[in-house]
Amino acid sequence: MLTVGDTAIPYILRRSGTASRARITVTPGGVEIVVPAAATDDEIAGVLARRRAWLVEQTQQMAARVAAAPKVNQFVSGAKIPYRGRLMRLKVEPTDGTLVEVAYRNGFYVGYPRTASEASRDVLIESALRLWFRKRLREDVSAFVRQHGEPNGLKPRSIHIKDQKHMWGSCGDDRSVNLNWHLIFAPKTVLEYAVVHELCHLRHRNHDRDFWGLIGTILPDWEVRKAWLDQNEHFLALRRVEAT
Incomplete structure (x- = not known):
């Protein structure tokens, strides 16, 4: 869980043997973060800290899109x-x-x-x-x-x-x-x-x-x-x- 102010963003962390750098994907199903297999906890925390504003913006936009999706x-x-x-x-x-x-x-x-x-x-x-x-x-x-x-x-x-x-x-x-x-x-x-x-x-x-x-x-x-x-x-x- 990433907490930014009052916003809590749950995410799935996946380690990949083929990934050369971290990749963050925001979909209607949630947030997925793929990192190289050898990435340390500090490196992962650094990626999240650098992208926290972007993540808040993207998750809010995705929530609005899902709300507007045909049902x-x-x-x-x-x-x-x-x-x-x-x-x-x-x-x-x-x-x-x-x-x-x-x-x-x-x-x-x-x-x-x-x-x-x-x-x-x-x-x-x-x-x-x-x-x-x-x-x-x-x-x-x-x-x-x-x-x-x-x-x-x-x-x-x-x-x-x-x-x-x-x-x-x-x-x-x-x-x-x-x-x-x-x-x-x-x-x-x-x-x-x-x-x-x-x-x-x-x-x-x-x-x-x-x-x-x-x-x-x-x-x-x-x-x-x-x-x-x-x-x-x-x-x-x-x-x-x-x-x-």
């Missing part, structure tokens, strides 16, 4: 859920089927079994939407890999869609590419940037000049796309608020 009280007709950088209207109807059906036609249509209890309906609809989102994201990611990866000699060993808490993507040493399914809530151009970013790690394992240069040869406007992702992280979630 769904109930999955009913008229509710809006995020999709590709926009809030899309939801239409919900009971059906005679036994499964929840999801379709997209300039908005989301969800048909749920009329035999489902009112208490279970929201849970069933939320689960079906998440499954639909992950499937659509996999299709989009595969298309971008074919479009940008293969022509540039950047072919991953495998592609995985995951629920990652502190990152949008990663590229493993085994050349497997992982993408966060929440990217389905970003504009498609931003998802394209995230895919290209991880593909370029197949050739350059760090974020050096050659890495960003390779991204630039594929997506000349990558900085605009990255900026959207950095500034709209709070938008990339499907949150259901339960009454208390």
